[in-house]
Amino acid sequence: MKYMLLIYNNAAVLEALPAAERDAFMGEVDPIMKELMGSGELVGGEALAHPSNTKTVRVRDGVAATTDGPFAEAKEQLAGYLIVDCETPERAISIAERWPDAKYWAMEVRPIMDTAGTEM
Amino acid sequence: MTTHSGAEDLLRALAPQVLGALVRRYGHFDACEDAVQEALLAAAVQWPEQGIPDNPRGWLITVASRRLTDELRSEYARRRREDTALAMTPLDQFVAPAPGDEYPQAEDDTLTLLFLCCHPALSPSSQVALTLRAVGGLTTAQIARAFLVPESTMGQRISRAKQRIKATGIPFQLPPEPERTDRLDAVLHVLYLIFNEGYTTSSGPDLHRAELTGEAIRLTRGLHRLLPDDGEVAGLLALMVLTDARRPARTRADGGLVPLAEQDRTLWQSGSIEEGVALITRTLARAPLGPYQIQAAIAAVHGEAARAEDTDWPQIVALYRVLARISPGPMVTLNHAIAVAMAQGPQAGLDMLATLDADDRLAEHHRLDAVRAHLLEMAGDRAAARAGYQRAARRTTSLPEQRYLEARAARLAEP
Numbered sequence: 001m002k003y004m005l006l007i008y009n010n011a012a013v014l015e016a017l018p019a020a021e022r023d024a025f026m027g028e029v030d031p032i033m034k035e036l037m038g039s040g041e042l043v044g045g046e047a048l049a050h051p052s053n054t055k056t057v058r059v060r061d062g063v064a065a066t067t068d069g070p071f072a073e074a075k076e077q078l079a080g081y082l083i084v085d086c087e088t089p090e091r092a093i094s095i096a097e098r099w100p101d102a103k104y105w106a107m108e109v110r111p112i113m114d115t116a117g118t119e120m
Numbered sequence: 121m122t123t124h125s126g127a128e129d130l131l132r133a134l135a136p137q138v139l140g141a142l143v144r145r146y147g148h149f150d151a152c153e154d155a156v157q158e159a160l161l162a163a164a165v166q167w168p169e170q171g172i173p174d175n176p177r178g179w180l181i182t183v184a185s186r187r188l189t190d191e192l193r194s195e196y197a198r199r200r201r202e203d204t205a206l207a208m209t210p211l212d213q214f215v216a217p218a219p220g221d222e223y224p225q226a227e228d229d230t231l232t233l234l235f236l237c238c239h240p241a242l243s244p245s246s247q248v249a250l251t252l253r254a255v256g257g258l259t260t261a262q263i264a265r266a267f268l269v270p271e272s273t274m275g276q277r278i279s280r281a282k283q284r285i286k287a288t289g290i291p292f293q294l295p296p297e298p299e300r301t302d303r304l305d306a307v308l309h310v311l312y313l314i315f316n317e318g319y320t321t322s323s324g325p326d327l328h329r330a331e332l333t334g335e336a337i338r339l340t341r342g343l344h345r346l347l348p349d350d351g352e353v354a355g356l357l358a359l360m361v362l363t364d365a366r367r368p369a370r371t372r373a374d375g376g377l378v379p380l381a382e383q384d385r386t387l388w389q390s391g392s393i394e395e396g397v398a399l400i401t402r403t404l405a406r407a408p409l410g411p412y413q414i415q416a417a418i419a420a421v422h423g424e425a426a427r428a429e430d431t432d433w434p435q436i437v438a439l440y441r442v443l444a445r446i447s448p449g450p451m452v453t454l455n456h457a458i459a460v461a462m463a464q465g466p467q468a469g470l471d472m473l474a475t476l477d478a479d480d481r482l483a484e485h486h487r488l489d490a491v492r493a494h495l496l497e498m499a500g501d502r503a504a505a506r507a508g509y510q511r512a513a514r515r516t517t518s519l520p521e522q523r524y525l526e527a528r529a530a531r532l533a534e535p
Contacts, residue, residue, distance in 0.1 A: 001517070002268075040245075040277025043269050085269055087243055116320035116329070117377050117520035119370045 003092040005082040006108040009101045010075050011050055028100040045082035076105050127167040131160050138180045155188035231346050232294050238307040241288045246281035247310045266329045308356050311340050315360050333364055351407025355416045362396035362419035365389040377520045381428045393423040411447035414439055433463035450482040454491055466498040486515035506532040
Protein backbone atom coordinates (compact mmCIF):
# COMPACT_ATOMS: atom_id res chain seq x y z
CA MET A 1 0.00 0.00 0.00
CA LYS A 2 1.26 3.42 -0.88
CA TYR A 3 1.12 6.27 1.61
CA MET A 4 1.82 9.94 1.32
CA LEU A 5 3.67 11.33 4.31
CA LEU A 6 2.91 15.03 4.48
CA ILE A 7 5.51 17.07 6.27
CA TYR A 8 4.27 20.09 8.20
CA ASN A 9 6.50 22.68 9.80
CA ASN A 10 6.87 26.33 10.63
CA ALA A 11 9.51 27.86 8.38
CA ALA A 12 10.10 30.87 10.64
CA VAL A 13 10.76 28.70 13.69
CA LEU A 14 12.98 26.39 11.69
CA GLU A 15 15.04 29.35 10.43
CA ALA A 16 15.36 30.71 13.95
CA LEU A 17 16.89 27.49 15.29
CA PRO A 18 20.58 27.75 16.20
CA ALA A 19 22.74 26.53 13.32
CA ALA A 20 23.93 23.42 15.18
CA GLU A 21 20.42 22.44 16.08
CA ARG A 22 19.20 23.02 12.53
CA ASP A 23 22.03 20.92 11.12
CA ALA A 24 21.19 18.14 13.54
CA PHE A 25 17.57 18.44 12.49
CA MET A 26 18.40 18.17 8.79
CA GLY A 27 20.92 15.42 9.49
CA GLU A 28 18.18 13.16 10.80
CA VAL A 29 16.66 13.02 7.34
CA ASP A 30 19.62 11.46 5.55
CA PRO A 31 19.68 8.05 7.24
CA ILE A 32 15.92 7.69 6.84
CA MET A 33 16.13 8.51 3.12
CA LYS A 34 19.02 6.12 2.70
CA GLU A 35 17.08 3.38 4.45
CA LEU A 36 13.94 3.95 2.35
CA MET A 37 15.93 3.96 -0.88
CA GLY A 38 17.81 0.83 0.11
CA SER A 39 14.67 -1.08 1.06
CA GLY A 40 12.84 -0.15 -2.12
CA GLU A 41 10.06 1.55 -0.14
CA LEU A 42 10.68 5.06 -1.42
CA VAL A 43 8.47 5.89 -4.38
CA GLY A 44 9.12 9.61 -4.48
CA GLY A 45 8.98 12.90 -2.66
CA GLU A 46 9.71 16.59 -2.95
CA ALA A 47 10.53 19.49 -0.69
CA LEU A 48 8.49 22.63 -1.18
CA ALA A 49 9.99 26.11 -1.43
CA HIS A 50 9.42 28.62 1.37
CA PRO A 51 5.71 29.34 1.97
CA SER A 52 6.30 32.98 1.01
CA ASN A 53 6.61 31.80 -2.61
CA THR A 54 3.05 30.49 -2.56
CA LYS A 55 0.34 31.84 -4.83
CA THR A 56 -3.22 31.01 -3.89
CA VAL A 57 -5.61 30.85 -6.81
CA ARG A 58 -9.38 31.15 -6.53
CA VAL A 59 -11.95 31.31 -9.30
CA ARG A 60 -15.26 32.92 -8.32
CA ASP A 61 -18.06 33.42 -10.83
CA GLY A 62 -15.58 32.67 -13.57
CA VAL A 63 -13.13 35.32 -12.40
CA ALA A 64 -9.68 34.20 -11.26
CA ALA A 65 -8.07 35.98 -8.34
CA THR A 66 -4.50 35.25 -7.33
CA THR A 67 -3.16 36.24 -3.94
CA ASP A 68 0.27 35.90 -2.41
CA GLY A 69 0.82 33.49 0.43
CA PRO A 70 -0.58 30.14 1.42
CA PHE A 71 -4.27 29.44 1.57
CA ALA A 72 -4.30 28.20 5.13
CA GLU A 73 -3.53 30.75 7.77
CA ALA A 74 -2.15 28.16 10.12
CA LYS A 75 1.33 28.56 11.60
CA GLU A 76 2.25 25.17 10.22
CA GLN A 77 2.55 24.83 6.47
CA LEU A 78 3.04 21.91 4.14
CA ALA A 79 6.80 21.78 3.62
CA GLY A 80 7.09 18.69 1.47
CA TYR A 81 5.99 15.11 1.11
CA LEU A 82 7.25 11.58 0.73
CA ILE A 83 5.54 8.71 -1.00
CA VAL A 84 6.37 5.31 0.40
CA ASP A 85 5.18 1.84 -0.49
CA CYS A 86 5.00 -0.10 2.77
CA GLU A 87 3.94 -3.57 3.83
CA THR A 88 1.79 -2.24 6.68
CA PRO A 89 0.25 1.04 7.87
CA GLU A 90 2.27 0.62 11.08
CA ARG A 91 5.45 0.79 9.06
CA ALA A 92 4.37 4.03 7.36
CA ILE A 93 3.55 5.52 10.76
CA SER A 94 6.90 4.48 12.19
CA ILE A 95 8.69 6.27 9.34
CA ALA A 96 6.68 9.41 10.09
CA GLU A 97 7.55 9.13 13.78
CA ARG A 98 11.25 9.25 12.98
CA TRP A 99 11.02 12.20 10.60
CA PRO A 100 12.41 15.20 12.49
CA ASP A 101 9.48 17.53 11.77
CA ALA A 102 7.26 15.20 13.78
CA LYS A 103 9.14 16.19 16.95
CA TYR A 104 8.38 19.90 16.57
CA TRP A 105 5.30 19.99 14.35
CA ALA A 106 3.47 17.12 12.68
CA MET A 107 3.46 14.53 9.95
CA GLU A 108 0.29 13.29 8.29
CA VAL A 109 0.15 9.74 6.97
CA ARG A 110 -2.48 9.26 4.31
CA PRO A 111 -3.19 6.19 2.18
CA ILE A 112 -3.13 6.85 -1.56
CA MET A 113 -6.21 5.88 -3.52
CA ASP A 114 -5.77 2.76 -5.58
CA THR A 115 -7.29 2.18 -8.99
CA ALA A 116 -7.82 -1.50 -8.21
CA GLY A 117 -10.86 -2.99 -6.57
CA THR A 118 -12.61 -6.28 -5.91
CA GLU A 119 -15.94 -7.22 -7.46
CA MET A 120 -18.02 -6.57 -4.37
CA MET B 121 51.78 -15.40 -27.28
CA THR B 122 52.18 -16.66 -23.73
CA THR B 123 48.72 -15.29 -22.90
CA HIS B 124 47.32 -17.02 -25.91
CA SER B 125 48.65 -20.48 -25.12
CA GLY B 126 47.86 -19.96 -21.43
CA ALA B 127 44.26 -19.32 -22.41
CA GLU B 128 44.17 -22.41 -24.58
CA ASP B 129 45.46 -24.63 -21.80
CA LEU B 130 42.96 -23.22 -19.42
CA LEU B 131 40.17 -23.78 -21.92
CA ARG B 132 41.10 -27.39 -22.38
CA ALA B 133 41.18 -27.94 -18.66
CA LEU B 134 37.89 -26.24 -18.09
CA ALA B 135 35.91 -27.66 -21.01
CA PRO B 136 34.86 -30.94 -19.37
CA GLN B 137 34.01 -29.22 -16.08
CA VAL B 138 31.80 -26.73 -17.84
CA LEU B 139 30.10 -29.40 -19.86
CA GLY B 140 29.53 -31.51 -16.75
CA ALA B 141 27.96 -28.59 -14.93
CA LEU B 142 25.66 -27.85 -17.85
CA VAL B 143 24.56 -31.41 -18.39
CA ARG B 144 23.86 -31.89 -14.70
CA ARG B 145 21.83 -28.72 -14.77
CA TYR B 146 20.03 -28.91 -18.08
CA GLY B 147 20.24 -32.43 -19.46
CA HIS B 148 20.37 -32.45 -23.29
CA PHE B 149 23.94 -33.67 -23.65
CA ASP B 150 24.13 -32.96 -27.38
CA ALA B 151 22.85 -29.42 -27.13
CA CYS B 152 25.14 -28.78 -24.13
CA GLU B 153 28.12 -29.99 -26.05
CA ASP B 154 27.34 -27.59 -28.90
CA ALA B 155 26.82 -24.75 -26.47
CA VAL B 156 30.11 -25.40 -24.69
CA GLN B 157 31.88 -25.48 -28.02
CA GLU B 158 30.48 -22.09 -28.88
CA ALA B 159 31.46 -20.72 -25.49
CA LEU B 160 34.98 -22.03 -25.92
CA LEU B 161 35.17 -20.43 -29.33
CA ALA B 162 34.00 -17.12 -27.93
CA ALA B 163 36.64 -17.41 -25.17
CA ALA B 164 39.34 -18.23 -27.68
CA VAL B 165 38.55 -15.00 -29.53
CA GLN B 166 37.96 -12.71 -26.56
CA TRP B 167 40.38 -13.81 -23.84
CA PRO B 168 43.60 -13.13 -25.73
CA GLU B 169 42.32 -9.64 -26.52
CA GLN B 170 40.59 -8.72 -23.29
CA GLY B 171 42.48 -10.87 -20.82
CA ILE B 172 41.34 -13.93 -18.92
CA PRO B 173 38.36 -13.14 -16.70
CA ASP B 174 38.71 -13.41 -12.92
CA ASN B 175 36.52 -16.47 -12.86
CA PRO B 176 37.02 -18.22 -16.18
CA ARG B 177 34.86 -21.22 -15.33
CA GLY B 178 31.95 -19.02 -14.27
CA TRP B 179 32.38 -17.00 -17.46
CA LEU B 180 32.22 -20.12 -19.60
CA ILE B 181 29.23 -21.54 -17.78
CA THR B 182 27.38 -18.27 -18.20
CA VAL B 183 28.16 -17.96 -21.89
CA ALA B 184 27.42 -21.61 -22.58
CA SER B 185 24.12 -21.41 -20.71
CA ARG B 186 23.09 -18.44 -22.79
CA ARG B 187 23.85 -20.28 -25.99
CA LEU B 188 22.09 -23.35 -24.72
CA THR B 189 18.97 -21.60 -23.61
CA ASP B 190 18.94 -19.59 -26.84
CA GLU B 191 18.83 -22.82 -28.69
CA LEU B 192 16.49 -24.77 -26.45
CA ARG B 193 14.04 -22.00 -25.79
CA SER B 194 13.83 -19.00 -27.99
CA GLU B 195 11.58 -17.16 -25.59
CA TYR B 196 13.42 -14.26 -24.04
CA ALA B 197 11.57 -14.60 -20.75
CA ARG B 198 12.79 -18.13 -20.32
CA ARG B 199 16.36 -17.13 -20.90
CA ARG B 200 16.15 -14.42 -18.27
CA ARG B 201 14.82 -16.83 -15.75
CA GLU B 202 17.46 -19.42 -16.24
CA ASP B 203 20.28 -16.91 -16.35
CA THR B 204 19.11 -15.56 -13.04
CA ALA B 205 18.83 -19.05 -11.64
CA LEU B 206 22.36 -19.61 -12.74
CA ALA B 207 23.59 -16.32 -11.34
CA MET B 208 22.05 -17.14 -7.99
CA THR B 209 23.60 -20.58 -7.80
CA PRO B 210 26.72 -20.69 -5.64
CA LEU B 211 29.69 -21.67 -7.75
CA ASP B 212 30.48 -24.77 -5.73
CA GLN B 213 27.20 -26.19 -7.02
CA PHE B 214 28.87 -26.52 -10.38
CA VAL B 215 31.47 -28.92 -9.10
CA ALA B 216 30.57 -32.40 -10.24
CA PRO B 217 29.03 -34.38 -7.39
CA ALA B 218 30.89 -37.35 -5.93
CA PRO B 219 30.12 -40.68 -7.57
CA GLY B 220 26.84 -42.03 -6.31
CA ASP B 221 25.45 -38.60 -5.44
CA GLU B 222 22.22 -37.81 -7.18
CA TYR B 223 22.19 -35.37 -10.03
CA PRO B 224 19.53 -32.79 -9.35
CA GLN B 225 17.09 -32.32 -12.22
CA ALA B 226 16.35 -29.03 -13.91
CA GLU B 227 12.73 -29.21 -12.72
CA ASP B 228 13.91 -29.53 -9.14
CA ASP B 229 16.00 -26.44 -9.74
CA THR B 230 12.93 -24.44 -10.78
CA LEU B 231 11.08 -25.62 -7.71
CA THR B 232 14.11 -24.89 -5.57
CA LEU B 233 14.31 -21.43 -7.07
CA LEU B 234 10.64 -20.80 -6.29
CA PHE B 235 11.15 -21.88 -2.67
CA LEU B 236 14.20 -19.64 -2.52
CA CYS B 237 12.34 -16.59 -3.85
CA CYS B 238 9.50 -17.13 -1.37
CA HIS B 239 11.78 -17.68 1.61
CA PRO B 240 10.29 -16.42 4.90
CA ALA B 241 13.39 -14.29 5.52
CA LEU B 242 12.14 -11.98 2.75
CA SER B 243 9.29 -9.51 3.10
CA PRO B 244 6.14 -10.30 1.10
CA SER B 245 6.81 -7.53 -1.43
CA SER B 246 10.36 -8.79 -1.94
CA GLN B 247 9.13 -12.34 -2.37
CA VAL B 248 6.70 -11.18 -5.02
CA ALA B 249 9.28 -9.08 -6.88
CA LEU B 250 11.98 -11.75 -6.82
CA THR B 251 9.61 -14.51 -7.89
CA LEU B 252 8.45 -12.48 -10.87
CA ARG B 253 11.97 -11.79 -11.96
CA ALA B 254 13.87 -14.97 -11.18
CA VAL B 255 11.12 -17.50 -11.83
CA GLY B 256 8.80 -15.51 -14.05
CA GLY B 257 11.51 -13.98 -16.18
CA LEU B 258 10.01 -10.48 -16.14
CA THR B 259 12.34 -7.51 -16.31
CA THR B 260 12.66 -5.11 -13.41
CA ALA B 261 11.02 -2.43 -15.58
CA GLN B 262 8.00 -4.65 -16.25
CA ILE B 263 7.58 -5.48 -12.57
CA ALA B 264 7.96 -1.83 -11.58
CA ARG B 265 5.28 -0.83 -14.08
CA ALA B 266 2.93 -3.49 -12.79
CA PHE B 267 3.28 -2.22 -9.23
CA LEU B 268 3.20 1.46 -10.23
CA VAL B 269 6.55 2.32 -8.68
CA PRO B 270 9.71 3.75 -10.28
CA GLU B 271 12.09 1.22 -11.76
CA SER B 272 14.79 2.28 -9.30
CA THR B 273 12.45 1.45 -6.41
CA MET B 274 11.77 -2.02 -7.75
CA GLY B 275 15.44 -2.53 -8.60
CA GLN B 276 16.33 -1.78 -4.99
CA ARG B 277 13.69 -4.14 -3.71
CA ILE B 278 15.06 -6.97 -5.84
CA SER B 279 18.68 -6.29 -5.07
CA ARG B 280 17.85 -6.06 -1.37
CA ALA B 281 16.09 -9.40 -1.57
CA LYS B 282 19.09 -10.98 -3.25
CA GLN B 283 21.44 -9.49 -0.67
CA ARG B 284 19.24 -10.86 2.05
CA ILE B 285 19.38 -14.34 0.56
CA LYS B 286 23.13 -14.07 0.39
CA ALA B 287 23.49 -12.63 3.90
CA THR B 288 21.28 -15.23 5.53
CA GLY B 289 23.07 -18.00 3.63
CA ILE B 290 19.88 -19.62 2.39
CA PRO B 291 21.04 -22.68 0.49
CA PHE B 292 19.97 -23.41 -3.09
CA GLN B 293 18.22 -26.63 -2.25
CA LEU B 294 14.73 -27.89 -1.60
CA PRO B 295 13.66 -27.28 2.00
CA PRO B 296 13.83 -30.41 4.13
CA GLU B 297 10.64 -32.41 4.56
CA PRO B 298 9.45 -31.17 7.98
CA GLU B 299 9.30 -27.54 6.86
CA ARG B 300 8.41 -28.11 3.21
CA THR B 301 4.65 -27.86 3.77
CA ASP B 302 4.97 -24.47 5.47
CA ARG B 303 7.36 -23.28 2.82
CA LEU B 304 4.97 -24.40 0.09
CA ASP B 305 2.22 -22.42 1.81
CA ALA B 306 4.43 -19.34 1.49
CA VAL B 307 5.00 -20.05 -2.21
CA LEU B 308 1.26 -20.41 -2.80
CA HIS B 309 0.60 -17.21 -0.90
CA VAL B 310 3.06 -15.30 -3.08
CA LEU B 311 1.44 -16.65 -6.25
CA TYR B 312 -1.96 -15.70 -4.84
CA LEU B 313 -0.73 -12.16 -4.10
CA ILE B 314 0.57 -11.81 -7.65
CA PHE B 315 -2.75 -13.00 -9.02
CA ASN B 316 -4.77 -10.59 -6.88
CA GLU B 317 -2.54 -7.67 -7.71
CA GLY B 318 -3.43 -8.21 -11.34
CA TYR B 319 -7.02 -9.29 -10.93
CA THR B 320 -8.24 -6.40 -8.83
CA THR B 321 -6.99 -3.98 -11.45
CA SER B 322 -9.97 -2.91 -13.45
CA SER B 323 -9.02 -1.42 -16.79
CA GLY B 324 -7.73 1.65 -18.54
CA PRO B 325 -4.25 2.98 -17.88
CA ASP B 326 -3.49 0.16 -15.45
CA LEU B 327 -4.31 -2.61 -17.83
CA HIS B 328 -0.70 -3.75 -17.92
CA ARG B 329 -1.11 -4.81 -14.31
CA ALA B 330 -3.55 -7.40 -15.56
CA GLU B 331 -0.61 -9.25 -17.10
CA LEU B 332 0.25 -10.24 -13.55
CA THR B 333 -2.86 -12.42 -13.51
CA GLY B 334 -1.65 -14.34 -16.54
CA GLU B 335 1.81 -14.61 -15.06
CA ALA B 336 0.45 -15.93 -11.74
CA ILE B 337 -1.59 -18.55 -13.58
CA ARG B 338 1.41 -19.56 -15.71
CA LEU B 339 3.63 -19.95 -12.64
CA THR B 340 0.98 -21.86 -10.72
CA ARG B 341 0.41 -24.12 -13.71
CA GLY B 342 4.14 -24.81 -13.74
CA LEU B 343 4.09 -25.60 -10.04
CA HIS B 344 1.12 -27.91 -10.55
CA ARG B 345 3.12 -29.77 -13.20
CA LEU B 346 5.98 -30.18 -10.72
CA LEU B 347 3.74 -31.20 -7.82
CA PRO B 348 0.72 -32.82 -9.49
CA ASP B 349 -0.34 -34.63 -6.33
CA ASP B 350 -0.51 -31.58 -4.09
CA GLY B 351 -4.16 -30.70 -3.52
CA GLU B 352 -3.56 -27.09 -2.51
CA VAL B 353 -1.44 -26.34 -5.57
CA ALA B 354 -4.22 -27.74 -7.75
CA GLY B 355 -6.79 -25.87 -5.64
CA LEU B 356 -5.02 -22.56 -6.09
CA LEU B 357 -4.71 -23.11 -9.83
CA ALA B 358 -8.42 -23.93 -10.08
CA LEU B 359 -9.30 -20.88 -7.98
CA MET B 360 -7.27 -18.60 -10.24
CA VAL B 361 -8.63 -20.07 -13.46
CA LEU B 362 -12.23 -19.88 -12.23
CA THR B 363 -11.85 -16.33 -10.93
CA ASP B 364 -10.10 -15.13 -14.04
CA ALA B 365 -12.90 -16.58 -16.18
CA ARG B 366 -15.16 -13.82 -14.85
CA ARG B 367 -12.79 -11.03 -15.84
CA PRO B 368 -14.63 -9.91 -19.02
CA ALA B 369 -17.83 -9.40 -17.01
CA ARG B 370 -16.48 -7.72 -13.90
CA THR B 371 -15.90 -4.22 -15.25
CA ARG B 372 -17.98 -1.88 -17.36
CA ALA B 373 -16.54 0.08 -20.25
CA ASP B 374 -16.04 3.06 -17.93
CA GLY B 375 -13.98 0.95 -15.51
CA GLY B 376 -16.79 0.64 -12.98
CA LEU B 377 -17.01 -2.60 -11.01
CA VAL B 378 -19.88 -5.00 -11.64
CA PRO B 379 -20.77 -7.13 -8.60
CA LEU B 380 -21.03 -10.87 -9.13
CA ALA B 381 -24.83 -10.87 -8.91
CA GLU B 382 -25.15 -8.33 -11.74
CA GLN B 383 -22.53 -9.68 -14.13
CA ASP B 384 -23.50 -10.70 -17.65
CA ARG B 385 -22.61 -14.35 -17.33
CA THR B 386 -22.60 -14.92 -21.07
CA LEU B 387 -19.31 -12.98 -20.98
CA TRP B 388 -17.67 -15.50 -18.67
CA GLN B 389 -15.03 -17.63 -20.37
CA SER B 390 -16.74 -21.02 -20.47
CA GLY B 391 -13.58 -22.91 -21.41
CA SER B 392 -11.81 -21.66 -18.29
CA ILE B 393 -14.79 -22.47 -16.11
CA GLU B 394 -14.88 -26.01 -17.48
CA GLU B 395 -11.16 -26.40 -16.87
CA GLY B 396 -11.39 -25.06 -13.31
CA VAL B 397 -14.44 -27.13 -12.41
CA ALA B 398 -12.85 -30.30 -13.78
CA LEU B 399 -9.60 -29.63 -11.92
CA ILE B 400 -11.20 -28.92 -8.55
CA THR B 401 -13.62 -31.83 -8.87
CA ARG B 402 -10.75 -34.19 -9.58
CA THR B 403 -8.68 -32.74 -6.74
CA LEU B 404 -11.37 -32.78 -4.04
CA ALA B 405 -11.90 -36.47 -4.70
CA ARG B 406 -8.36 -37.48 -3.90
CA ALA B 407 -6.37 -34.89 -1.95
CA PRO B 408 -6.49 -33.80 1.71
CA LEU B 409 -8.76 -30.77 1.97
CA GLY B 410 -7.28 -27.26 2.18
CA PRO B 411 -8.45 -23.64 2.04
CA TYR B 412 -7.54 -23.00 -1.61
CA GLN B 413 -9.48 -26.08 -2.68
CA ILE B 414 -12.56 -24.93 -0.79
CA GLN B 415 -12.35 -21.43 -2.24
CA ALA B 416 -12.01 -22.98 -5.69
CA ALA B 417 -15.04 -25.15 -4.99
CA ILE B 418 -17.02 -22.03 -4.06
CA ALA B 419 -15.87 -20.31 -7.26
CA ALA B 420 -16.92 -23.45 -9.16
CA VAL B 421 -20.44 -23.33 -7.70
CA HIS B 422 -20.73 -19.72 -8.84
CA GLY B 423 -19.29 -20.64 -12.21
CA GLU B 424 -21.87 -23.35 -12.76
CA ALA B 425 -24.86 -21.03 -12.21
CA ALA B 426 -26.05 -19.76 -15.58
CA ARG B 427 -27.97 -16.97 -13.84
CA ALA B 428 -27.31 -15.37 -10.43
CA GLU B 429 -30.67 -16.68 -9.17
CA ASP B 430 -29.62 -20.23 -10.06
CA THR B 431 -26.74 -20.10 -7.56
CA ASP B 432 -26.73 -23.06 -5.19
CA TRP B 433 -26.42 -20.95 -2.01
CA PRO B 434 -26.99 -23.82 0.47
CA GLN B 435 -24.00 -25.55 -1.12
CA ILE B 436 -21.91 -22.39 -0.78
CA VAL B 437 -22.96 -22.01 2.86
CA ALA B 438 -21.83 -25.57 3.50
CA LEU B 439 -18.46 -24.87 1.86
CA TYR B 440 -17.95 -21.71 3.93
CA ARG B 441 -18.75 -23.68 7.07
CA VAL B 442 -15.88 -26.05 6.20
CA LEU B 443 -13.60 -23.14 5.32
CA ALA B 444 -14.39 -21.42 8.63
CA ARG B 445 -13.44 -24.60 10.45
CA ILE B 446 -10.09 -25.25 8.80
CA SER B 447 -9.05 -21.66 8.09
CA PRO B 448 -11.05 -19.24 10.24
CA GLY B 449 -10.71 -15.48 9.83
CA PRO B 450 -12.83 -12.35 9.72
CA MET B 451 -12.89 -12.23 5.90
CA VAL B 452 -14.17 -15.81 5.82
CA THR B 453 -16.91 -14.91 8.32
CA LEU B 454 -17.82 -11.90 6.19
CA ASN B 455 -18.25 -13.96 3.04
CA HIS B 456 -19.96 -16.72 4.99
CA ALA B 457 -22.50 -14.15 6.21
CA ILE B 458 -23.31 -13.12 2.63
CA ALA B 459 -23.94 -16.75 1.69
CA VAL B 460 -26.09 -17.27 4.78
CA ALA B 461 -28.11 -14.18 3.90
CA MET B 462 -28.66 -15.45 0.37
CA ALA B 463 -29.69 -18.92 1.58
CA GLN B 464 -31.68 -18.04 4.71
CA GLY B 465 -32.57 -14.37 4.42
CA PRO B 466 -30.82 -11.10 5.29
CA GLN B 467 -31.47 -11.19 9.03
CA ALA B 468 -29.50 -14.43 9.46
CA GLY B 469 -26.60 -12.80 7.64
CA LEU B 470 -26.80 -9.62 9.69
CA ASP B 471 -26.74 -11.65 12.91
CA MET B 472 -23.57 -13.30 11.74
CA LEU B 473 -21.98 -9.93 10.86
CA ALA B 474 -22.70 -8.68 14.37
CA THR B 475 -20.06 -11.10 15.65
CA LEU B 476 -17.43 -9.15 13.67
CA ASP B 477 -18.05 -5.78 15.33
CA ALA B 478 -15.76 -6.69 18.20
CA ASP B 479 -13.03 -7.90 15.84
CA ASP B 480 -10.34 -5.22 15.60
CA ARG B 481 -9.05 -6.65 12.35
CA LEU B 482 -12.25 -5.76 10.55
CA ALA B 483 -14.34 -3.37 12.65
CA GLU B 484 -13.01 -0.35 10.76
CA HIS B 485 -12.81 -2.07 7.39
CA HIS B 486 -14.93 -0.79 4.54
CA ARG B 487 -15.89 -4.33 3.51
CA LEU B 488 -17.80 -4.87 6.74
CA ASP B 489 -19.75 -1.64 6.22
CA ALA B 490 -20.36 -2.47 2.58
CA VAL B 491 -21.63 -5.99 3.25
CA ARG B 492 -23.83 -4.86 6.12
CA ALA B 493 -25.28 -2.11 3.92
CA HIS B 494 -26.02 -4.67 1.24
CA LEU B 495 -27.83 -6.96 3.68
CA LEU B 496 -29.74 -4.01 5.17
CA GLU B 497 -30.82 -3.09 1.65
CA MET B 498 -32.01 -6.66 1.12
CA ALA B 499 -33.94 -6.39 4.40
CA GLY B 500 -35.61 -3.18 3.18
CA ASP B 501 -33.94 -0.76 5.62
CA ARG B 502 -33.03 1.85 3.04
CA ALA B 503 -31.87 4.60 5.41
CA ALA B 504 -29.47 2.37 7.34
CA ALA B 505 -28.25 0.79 4.12
CA ARG B 506 -27.52 4.17 2.61
CA ALA B 507 -25.57 5.28 5.68
CA GLY B 508 -23.59 2.05 5.54
CA TYR B 509 -22.68 2.48 1.88
CA GLN B 510 -21.58 6.04 2.57
CA ARG B 511 -19.41 4.98 5.50
CA ALA B 512 -17.85 2.24 3.37
CA ALA B 513 -17.23 4.72 0.52
CA ARG B 514 -15.35 7.00 2.90
CA ARG B 515 -13.22 4.17 4.24
CA THR B 516 -12.18 2.41 1.07
CA THR B 517 -8.91 3.38 -0.59
CA SER B 518 -9.98 1.92 -3.94
CA LEU B 519 -11.34 4.40 -6.47
CA PRO B 520 -13.58 1.93 -8.37
CA GLU B 521 -14.99 0.61 -5.10
CA GLN B 522 -15.65 4.12 -3.90
CA ARG B 523 -17.51 4.93 -7.11
CA TYR B 524 -19.57 1.77 -6.79
CA LEU B 525 -20.44 2.38 -3.13
CA GLU B 526 -21.39 5.99 -3.76
CA ALA B 527 -23.66 4.90 -6.60
CA ARG B 528 -25.37 2.36 -4.31
CA ALA B 529 -25.91 5.05 -1.68
CA ALA B 530 -27.24 7.52 -4.26
CA ARG B 531 -29.72 4.98 -5.60
CA LEU B 532 -31.20 4.58 -2.12
CA ALA B 533 -31.64 8.33 -1.73
CA GLU B 534 -34.22 8.33 -4.50
CA PRO B 535 -37.76 7.94 -3.19
